[in-house]
Amino acid sequence: MTKKPNILFIMSDDHASHAISSYGSRINKTLEIDRLANEGAQFNNCFCTNSICTPSRATILTGKYGHQNGVRTLLDELDGRQQTVPKLLQKNGYQTAMIGKWHLGHGGHSDPTGFDYWNILPDQGDYINPRMIEMGESKVVDGYVTNIITDLSIEWLKKQSNHKPWFLMCHHKAPHRPWIPDEKHKHMYEDVTIPEPETFNDDYQTRAKAVEEAAMSIEEDLNKNDLKMDPPKGLTDSELKSWKYQRYIKDYLKCVASIDDNVGRILNYLDEENLTDDTIVIYTSDQGFFLGDHGWYDKRFIYEESLRMPLLIRYPKEIKAGSIVNDIGLNLDFASTFLDYAGVDIPADIQGESLRPLLRDAVPDNWRRSMYYRYWEHLSYEHRVGAHYGVRTHKYKLVYYYGEPLDANGAEPEERNPEWELFDLEKDQYELNNVYSDPAYENIVNEMKHELDKLQREYSDNNV
Numbered sequence: 001m002t003k004k005p006n007i008l009f010i011m012s013d014d015h016a017s018h019a020i021s022s023y024g025s026r027i028n029k030t031l032e033i034d035r036l037a038n039e040g041a042q043f044n045n046c047f048c049t050n051s052i053c054t055p056s057r058a059t060i061l062t063g064k065y066g067h068q069n070g071v072r073t074l075l076d077e078l079d080g081r082q083q084t085v086p087k088l089l090q091k092n093g094y095q096t097a098m099i100g101k102w103h104l105g106h107g108g109h110s111d112p113t114g115f116d117y118w119n120i121l122p123d124q125g126d127y128i129n130p131r132m133i134e135m136g137e138s139k140v141v142d143g144y145v146t147n148i149i150t151d152l153s154i155e156w157l158k159k160q161s162n163h164k165p166w167f168l169m170c171h172h173k174a175p176h177r178p179w180i181p182d183e184k185h186k187h188m189y190e191d192v193t194i195p196e197p198e199t200f201n202d203d204y205q206t207r208a209k210a211v212e213e214a215a216m217s218i219e220e221d222l223n224k225n226d227l228k229m230d231p232p233k234g235l236t237d238s239e240l241k242s243w244k245y246q247r248y249i250k251d252y253l254k255c256v257a258s259i260d261d262n263v264g265r266i267l268n269y270l271d272e273e274n275l276t277d278d279t280i281v282i283y284t285s286d287q288g289f290f291l292g293d294h295g296w297y298d299k300r301f302i303y304e305e306s307l308r309m310p311l312l313i314r315y316p317k318e319i320k321a322g323s324i325v326n327d328i329g330l331n332l333d334f335a336s337t338f339l340d341y342a343g344v345d346i347p348a349d350i351q352g353e354s355l356r357p358l359l360r361d362a363v364p365d366n367w368r369r370s371m372y373y374r375y376w377e378h379l380s381y382e383h384r385v386g387a388h389y390g391v392r393t394h395k396y397k398l399v400y401y402y403g404e405p406l407d408a409n410g411a412e413p414e415e416r417n418p419e420w421e422l423f424d425l426e427k428d429q430y431e432l433n434n435v436y437s438d439p440a441y442e443n444i445v446n447e448m449k450h451e452l453d454k455l456q457r458e459y460s461d462n463n464v
């Protein structure tokens with residue numbers, strides 16, 4: 001019998017695909033991460049089903065939407081007694097580990113389950129000398145968090161037997177806010193100006209009021225902790241906004257540079273140990289991020305920059321080097337994909353599909369042509385993004401801001417008038433022109449509403 005493949009799942013936090021050079025970044029280079037694209041496959045249309053940390057992580061572990069696994073918002077914790085992908089792999093002969101950012105609660109039923117070894121950052125975790133919880137025991141680890149998570153991952157790999165396959169979730173904290181770089185990259189980008197995105201000065205004309213209400217603007221909402229220094233005196237408003245963007249994006253990109261180095265370290269380890277051919281390596285992030293796009297940082301919205309996840313998969317035995325996949329993949333699909341590669345039956349209650357056929361040029365005829373998204377945390381916390389759900393196809397995106405908290409944890413008990421948006425993605429890649437009320441799109445609106453209803457029924461989301 002052939003040995004099952006090892007699975008190395010590397011996930012960073014808030015790393016948008018437009019800050020990866022294989023995805024055409026205009027603002028940085030990620031030569032190590034690019035190796036996975038060059039030697040494997042790049043998904044150009046992988047999306048998250050809810051663009052925030054905790055729900056995306058729960059969806060990855062369970063293969064289910066938040067309304068099914070109980071994690072819809074940042075305030076929900078994962079109940080680890082339910083079925084998860086590490087448990088299924090462990091039962092089927094895998095050695096399993098979870099190292100780094102967990103962010104699904106800890107203590108009681110929310111500690112990681114299904115892992116032979118776990119060592120996690122509590123909550124968001126710290127960049128420098130972070131406290132970590134190793135199998136329930138809390139300790140401070142000296143150093144920079146991205147290096148530490150990689151060191152611990154390599155240490156764990158060194159201890160694994162060659163006779164059993166392994167599954168390692170290596171979850172980086174970076175490049176999450178507050179974007180603290182390590183010493184090595186502290187002076188990177190000192191003498192350069194990072195280009196501002198096309199939509200940096202978006203005025204939100206034609207968009208829903210919910211868009212204006214969001215509090216995640218570079219201009220107004222970055223705080224002292226984010227900026228880490230006072231601006232020079234005498235700047236105009238527009239100069240100050242540009243200065244803040246440079247402060248923010250440079251720290252973000254320095255954190256990404258450390259991720260890139262550390263991805264290189266772990267790939268080199270696989271090479272040195274002759275593990276490369278037998279190991280599926282995945283690089284992704286829990287969602288996308290606004291890198292000054294629409295004048296914002298953060299995520300939450302269904303808009304492209306936040307919705308799209310980077311997804312690179314290398315498996316030399318099965319995936320042709322340099323493959324590009326344009327079909328729609330979701331974080332919902334990761335669990336099924338791992339199980340498929342591991343030769344484990346996919347339980348019927350898992351909602352995602354295996355991405356493996358897409359990587360063998362055997363795209364099923366009925367592969368999804370639309371995806372369902374839902375953000376529950378109505379006007380929550382500091383960023384004030386209204387709850388919404390929507391559907392995206394290859395050509396269009398329909399969004400519905402339903403204007404109420406319903407029963408979601410952390411949602412604010414404030415009501416807003418419901419609003420719709422429709423974007424023609426072929427004509428309007430930056431989603432600047434809401435055509436929902438344009439009579440020319442009446443049929444499209446109807447078709448998209450029909451699709452939305454269909455997906456909500458299929459995924460059993462009845463809270464609509």
Ligand code: CA
Nearest residue numbers: 013014053286
């Ligand atoms: Ca995140």
